[in-house]
Amino acid sequence: MTGNDHQPLLETVDVSLRFGFIEALKNVNLTINRREVLAVVGDNGAGKSTLVKTLAGFYQPNDGQLLWKSEPVSISNIREANELGIASVFQDPEFCENLDVASNLFLGKEKRSTFRRRDDEGMYREAKAVLRTLSSVIRIGQPIASLSKGQRQTVSIARTLLSDPELILLDEPTASLSVMQTAEVLSYIKRLRSENHSVLMICHDLPDVFAVADRIIVMRQGRIKGVHYTKETSYEQIIAEIAGVNASGQPFEDERQTQIVVNNMIAQHHLIDRSMKRNLYETQ
Numbered sequence: 358m359t360g361n362d363h364q365p366l367l368e369t370v371d372v373s374l375r376f377g378f379i380e381a382l383k384n385v386n387l388t389i390n391r392r393e394v395l396a397v398v399g400d401n402g403a404g405k406s407t408l409v410k411t412l413a414g415f416y417q418p419n420d421g422q423l424l425w426k427s428e429p430v431s432i433s434n435i436r437e438a439n440e441l442g443i444a445s446v447f448q449d450p451e452f453c454e455n456l457d458v459a460s461n462l463f464l465g466k467e468k469r470s471t472f473r474r475r476d477d478e479g480m481y482r483e484a485k486a487v488l489r490t491l492s493s494v495i496r497i498g499q500p501i502a503s504l505s506k507g508q509r510q511t512v513s514i515a516r517t518l519l520s521d522p523e524l525i526l527l528d529e530p531t532a533s534l535s536v537m538q539t540a541e542v543l544s545y546i547k548r549l550r551s552e553n554h555s556v557l558m559i560c561h562d563l564p565d566v567f568a569v570a571d572r573i574i575v576m577r578q579g580r581i582k583g584v585h586y587t588k589e590t591s592y593e594q595i596i597a598e599i600a601g602v603n604a605s606g607q608p609f610e611d612e613r614q615t616q617i618v619v620n621n622m623i624a625q626h627h628l629i630d631r632s633m634k635r636n637l638y639e640t641q
């Protein structure tokens with residue numbers, strides 16, 4: 358470890374963002390460290406995507422400050438985020454269906470050799486190297502149309518890796534994937550961390566969150582309600598915070614209704630055998 362390893366990568370200080378009368382983010386204070394996987398959880402409309410889009414340069418906060426490696430920054434667009442070292446992957450990434458994996462990886466940023474000729478050889482070499490770090494089954498010459506949803510998600514993550522970002526933002530990378538495809542994507546996320554990247558991902562599925570995240574951020578109504586080390590928390594605590602009960606487990610809104618929501622969510626998550634799922638990811 359170097360001295361810099363202890364310096365936070367990205368911080369938000371009292372960040373607020375409004376859409377008209379809707380306060381999508383309210384005084385959000387968050388620290389993203391190097392080489393960690395952070396999961397953002399929360400109910401629909403909690404502000405998760407808005408937070409990620411604010412870090413990705415999509416939105417600019419109305420109040421508050423972003424710090425990149427402890428220096429104040431304003432990130433006006435995705436390109437500026439990329440230049441800093443922040444890459445983002447949103448749901449349902451778009452591809453050119455008639456092109457192969459390598460061409461899609463370099464779409465819009467083709468490499469050029471001398472006399473500005475397309476450097477196909479260089480692109481294939483780089484595409485191969487990046488894909489090798491993520492997956493052994495996807496071939497660079499394969500048509501994108503032949504890939505599964507999970508593999509497409511992998512290619513979109515690979516696309517961000519070409520610029521060697523320090524922070525990768527993922528909005529629901531496992532949504533609508535099968536169990537096996539999810540396991541594949543989660544094992545890539547772990548690999549990213551082992552290669553010194555930091556990952557902030559939004560995820561609705563608590564077993565997935567507990568399988569990969571180092572820390573879990575709970576959002577509710579635009580605020581951060583809790584930040585927990587995964588090893589030190591439980592499903593019950595996270596679900597209670599998502600649903601809106603206080604730290605000692607006492608509902609602070611309609612008691613009966615909150616209890617029903619918590620019980621239902623716990624019941625749903627117990628349908629999936631956690632240890633089996635965790636073992637599956639470990640073997641990837």
Ligand SMILES: Nc1ncnc2c1ncn2[C@@H]1O[C@H](COP(=O)(O)OP(=O)(O)OP(=O)(O)O)[C@@H](O)[C@H]1O
Nearest residue numbers: 376379380381399400401402403404405406407408
């Ligand atoms: N572009 C926008 N214009 C107006 N309101 C928006 C916009 N984007 C989000 N909102 C509102 O901001 C709030 C937070 O939305 P956001 O999409 O961040 O929630 P989320 O936690 O990602 O929810 P989900 O789990 O449904 O994706 C919601 O009330 C939403 O309706």
Ligand SMILES: [Mg+2]
Nearest residue numbers: 405406407528
């Ligand atoms: Mg969202």
